[in-house]
Amino acid sequence: MDELLKILANNALESRETIARMLNLSVEEVEARIREYEKAGIIRGYQAILNEDRLELDKVTAVIEVKVTPQREGGFDRIAERISRFPEVRSAYLMSGAYDLLLFVEGRNLREVAAFVSEKLAPLEGVLSTATHFMLKTYKRLGVLMHPETPDERLAVSP
């Protein structure tokens, strides 16, 4: 992967000046390349990684396994894209193995998610079955540990 993307994937807020120094590029070059990635749709957006467990949100997240029938002229894509359009669906993946789609669905409470599954998702044409699991606690998201890491234990000066 391009180093520029690695840096941004690690910290999207890294200043253009710092990135330029790290990659031996000019600030203008860095900005131009970021614009290109954005225009090409490779960079799809920038988000903060939140430790939501600390926010006491009225929110639950369900992980839902979905079995579907692939459709003629469209395979899994058409049904998957259709399901992805629901704002409740935060992430959606096509999987190998015992089921076809894996969804991360958010709702204000258990009932709301249950309603989404029974009223919106399950009745869709092509959806054969669903299995819903609720998430209880987040330990790590997107490569970031959610709990305080141990402080730097190195000596302040060493040879």
Add this chain to the structure above:
Amino acid sequence: MNGSLSLRDRVARQVRDIPRSGIRDFFDIVSTMRDVISLSIGEPDFDTPWHVREYTVFALERGATHYTSNLGYLELRKALSRYVARQFGAEYNPETEILVTVGVSEALDLALRALINPGDEVLYHEPCYVSYRALVQFAHGVPVAVETRAEDGFRLTRSMLESRVTPRTKVLLLNFPNNPTGAVMDRRDLEEIADFVRRHDLLVITDEIYAELTYDAPHVSLVSLPGMRERTIFLHGFSKAWAMTGFRLGYACAPAELTEAMMKIHQYTMLCASSLSQKAALEALTRPEVDVREMVDEYRRRRNFVASALRDLGLPCPEPRGAFYAFPDIRRFGLSSQEFALRFLQEEKVAAVPGTAFGRCGEGFLRCAYATGMEQLKEAMNRLGRFVARLEKAGASRAT
């Protein structure tokens, strides 16, 4: 005790007369201060790869808690033999030519004690790691410093060596990539050194602990050059590339006669390196490419950042091509390294080690380790900018 002699006078001369490491002094000052950003840490800020730590726990559970062979677990020596052949280009017999040690520090001590008779001269290049000079003296040898210069990128040249070699010179001690300058030697540089070594029929100890951490070209080892393996003790370990400093695990590779000599000292003093650390090393060698690559890429970005920030501040710095140190030139401020480092510490709370801790010719330089997170490096460079601006202003007002 009848009090006619102080205890200090009873300490062996070659111990008493050796000064404490300059780094130690600096550490004593830093450790009294709070919220200091440290550019003084000679070890990686990365964690030891998780699979290594996890395997060490497993090894502990399995009972790897006993003495090992003096040379180290044979299985580990076999893995080391394969790694050294692939990475450094020299073949060593795991049965007789590899010795696992407590860090490269022990390996270096063994190598020197195994080779030196009282009065033998050891050529080494400065600025260098703090322990070289003292270790030669502990071994009753005579350390002969060869000063490298910023103008040459702190590389060692044949003519520098020729001017210091004498009939009593027995050993040449090398360390590239270099702590504290970040200098590396390419193949052509090393061929010159090899020529010199052959001509004067010297032995070589080469400390290549930073070998994996090179940023512009792959490391070239002295032992891969014709005729060098037969007269060289090669030292390497796990502290830097795998961020395993606390495991204290290094090793020496050398022709059987020399390994046997080092082993003799090792078996009577250390017996063997820690069994758990040896197990950890074995696990580390299972996927070096993966563990090391990510770290090297990250160090390279930091190296670029720090070198460019230093240049913009008017602190010229030979491109640091290896290890994780930049060694900027601060001579234009008219302060000694010690003064500059102390004032920088007191006024801006950033700790960087004065170059003189690494030898007299480190005067006028500062060691900045970039084994520290980007956020801290950015803040350290901001503060350095502020500090430098203040020094410049003071200098300008003095001049008018």
